Amino acid sequence: MRVLLFILALLVPAWTAQAQEVMPPTAVFADPPGDPTHPPQLVQVRYRTGGVDVPARFFVAAGSEAHPTVLLLHGFPGTELNLDLARVMQRAGWNVLAIHYRGVWGAPGQFALGNTIEDARAALTWLRDPDRQAQVDTSRIVVLGHSMGGFDTVMLGDDAEVAGFVTISAWDAGAESARLSSPEARTAAEPEFAEDVSFTNMTFASMADEIVANAEAWDWSRNASEMAGRPVLVIDSEDGLAPKGDAVVAAVMGSGGPAPTRLTFKTDHSYNDHRIALASAVTAWLQTTFH
Template identity: 40%
Template sequence: MRFRRRARTWGRGIVLACALQLAGCAAAPAWAAQPCVGAPAGVPGWVSVVRIGVAREWIGARFFRAGGSNSHPTLLLLHGFPGAELNLDLAHAVRRAGWNVIVPHYRGAWGTPGNFTWRHAIADAKAVLAWLRTPEAAADYGVDARTLVVAGHSLGGFLALTAAAGDADVRGAVSLAGFNFGAVTAGPGARPGTEQQLAALWQESAQWLSGASGAALAREAVQAGAQWDLRRLAVPLARRPLLLVAARYDQVAPPVLHHERLLQSLRAAHARTVEDVVLDTDHGFIDARTGLAERLVGWLQAKFPGDTHRGGRCGAPTRAQAAELLPQG
């Protein structure tokens, strides 16, 4: 009975023994990465951690492998700044719906080495997309690179839309209370003293990130100016399905500035597959998590109905394989 109780937990965390050592756990056990054929449906997936190279450095990421089928569409889920809310509840909900999910930490954030900058975060998102198209991702993690969707919250929403606009093979994008830098640092949203105000606003969060300060991040954003205005990307974004979710009581990314104006630009670009909603909650969707997960999963299923299950079925681990995941002693 003791074995069965523990063995049932294998799908929740395939790297239980190294969950706190992000840098030391690069892949799932070899048996979990082998092609799986002939097992029944409903077999649970697993969670692992991976290291992805970028500019002679690396970023760490959690990978949520969907159960059942050998090859799955995959959602890149990008967290905000500094990343207190990782949206792992959304990751599990999407995984249960038959999608793989990868949640990376940008350079300088939460154990990933290097320095945190906005430009590094933009490049890191692109690096993860590139990794998802590698033979390693297909063979070891069951990634079906034909269906890649990018989603993100706050900063992650900005990164998701930026990455999608620059990558024609990304099938869709989701922004959850996305922060549009250009709307604050350029155009009608800009105010005298913007750089100083942003520096003070971002300093507390910057303390959790390596090599970052509120002043440096504010200077970087102001220097980018209109280049980081998502409205400039309306034409390439309008070519694919989009889900934009705002929070009515958001004081970080107020909908009137970060949501409504982007929608206007997308509609002017003749976007026909944009779904938008404003929820009665705050920036973190703190009291609307269940509904947010349902909306995200429902959107994925509606926009990509034939992509969930491809390839063979993955079997459960043998008794010996499951024992590899249990603490020793």
């Protein structure tokens, strides 16, 4: 089984990649050897954020040692959870904490874009709890986010203890303020967001108000520049968000690098016909970067 991957900084600096046909990592298509003493697990957990306990899934890799760990952040509202990626990373020896946010899919608390950033920070605190040191290698925690989860990932660039970052079709929420600043613009934009908003306990009006109020705090390039000094993988598709990924790369490079790995796939926002390629790219990058 061969998958066409665009390999960038795994081998060469950003912007000079060439397409290569490569075998996907074994974890993409094969189960690991059994470990009857310390088998892999899927554990239902709750993490504390904003005064409530929010559900999450903790995929624990096999083996007795502390494992590198991914914090997996889904998009808005979470139709695509990317749990197939979680399983591949688990088979590759990584723990994965896949969280929900407050106020979405029945989780307690109030949903807000700013709250999703706080929720992600709270999930990192949960992973770093001393009670989990036997399972989690806190020196190798990587934040991976898709769409709105990519927005949260960029906003976590100021967390100096995060070892690396992965953005997949990241959404620049702050940039939406430009088209939500007038009543007429909001009326035109509301149908685009209505269905997703309906899965949360937030209103479109409150979301628009929050975006406009935080346009400066959520400045994309400034926050992305704070990821500098750590490995970064930026993945995009043909969904129109690639310029935001380019801006992440430019911001990191402008703050001293190192050069992020930059991948682009010819598919849609959910990577529906590129799931194997996506899992291969993410897992290969993790294994190569944090071996």
